[in-house]
Amino acid sequence: MNERPAASLPGIPTAVVLLVLILLAASAALYLGTLGRSPFAASGVVLIPVVAFLIKGFFQVQPNQGQVMQLFGKYAGTERREGLRWTNPFYTRRPVSLRVRNFESSRLKVNDNDGNPIEIAAIVVWQVVDTAEAVFCVDDYENFVQIQSESALRQMAQSYAYDAHDDSKVSLRSHGDEVNNHLRQEIEARLQKAGVQVIESRISHLAYAQEIAQAMLQRQQANAIVAARERIVEGAVGMVAMALDQLRAQGVVELDEERKAAMVSNLLVVLCGDRATQPVVNAGTLYS
Incomplete structure (x- = not known):
């Protein structure tokens, strides 16, 4: 069932017409009663409750609101034009908000793609675009949105790992845009x-779930330390190679293989060490 426009009239002109009637x-x-013509006077009195019944057809449409109308259980259309309107008094009307709404899901405890228990929640911004489907295709569309959103969140969380060891692999923590899409x-798909x-x-x-949060924090710290050491060693090796190349190119000193190995060892200790190094002056030679 798809939404379609409802038949209604502008409220103010219709109100003027009914007031005149x-x-x-x-x-x-009153006039016919004074003339003694009671049957005609009675017919004029009967028109008053008829007009009063027609007044029931007036209703208001707020901005960003739709009025879903039914005639004896049959869908008769939706009125979205705001302001005072008039329609068939036999219509029953149900207001449906067309405003943008949001809600935050509860924190769900699920297993990620690696089997680790995690806690996850999401904020969903949504809007009714078809009032007929919202009212007649589901029992309570607001509750339906909430339950189906949490179901989709649970399904999505099981498709990715919390944290990926490989940068090319999509994870919940590092690829926010892809995960949100x-x-x-x-x-x-559900709504x-x-x-x-x-x-x-x-x-x-x-x-991470509370029972594994501490262990996962230690693993993250270990991964960070290993990654930092790799960068330090990579940079140190490049600096040592550059130093040897410049010494050879500028002819500062000629080093044999054993002296080169000693120099490389000393430079790596200085560059890769956690603490400040203490220089030791060798008063002799390398071989004594």
């Missing part, structure tokens, strides 16, 4: 039947 009916009833697609459009979805909370 009420005045004419009242005047006719995937989450948005998962939610949209299409409810006439709801997902404007934005973002992860608002991401952490």
